[in-house]
Amino acid sequence: AQKVTQAQTEISVVEKEDVTLDCVYETRDTTYYLFWYKQPPSGELVFLIRRNSFDEQNEISGRYSWNFQKSTSSFNFTITASQVVDSAVYFCALSEEGNNRLAFGKGNQVVVIP
């Protein structure tokens, strides 16, 4: 069964600080897909990034970066130089090959203080 754990619930940072969100996942599949979504106060889930299990290359996209480590089943997400507009709930999600549902973690509430 697929499972995603996001341990931290609320994280407060001062503007321009970096914030890292932890995500640990469980799956029995060898092929799977990991995602990060952002849910601002307006409520709409916004897709941020996707990573395939067979591609462990870590990347940076603007102020976002992620660290995918299969050995520890972790898919952490970092926002560099946080801004007030980054205040939102961030969800990590997992989808297994042949199983189209997304399994979400409970989310991390990020509060960026100006």
Add this chain to the structure above:
Amino acid sequence: DTGVSQDPRHKITKRGQNVTFRCDPISEHNRLYWYRQTLGQGPEFLTYFQNEAQLEKSRLLSDRFSAERPKGSFSTLEIQRTEQGDSAMYLCASSLTDRGIYEQYFGPGTRLTVT
């Protein structure tokens, strides 16, 4: 590019009434998903369609819930004899899946309050 739209955005109903929600996916997307999100939780999968075929249903989808996608375009989710426990945000998402798994794009949701 028009995103996923949902209607209504908010619905307040009395316990025991039936409600129906509509979702219009991104036009070229062949897959459509329904999720439910309660306060402080991540979305939970309910069901999904590939074109007009409903291919998977969660245990969360009791027999009071029914979903359709009659022409492979828009979808409806109906809840019969609503209960207070049905109060939640109902999210629709769509994706284009040719090979592999593609990211799902979500609509703004329908917030249901059962009084």
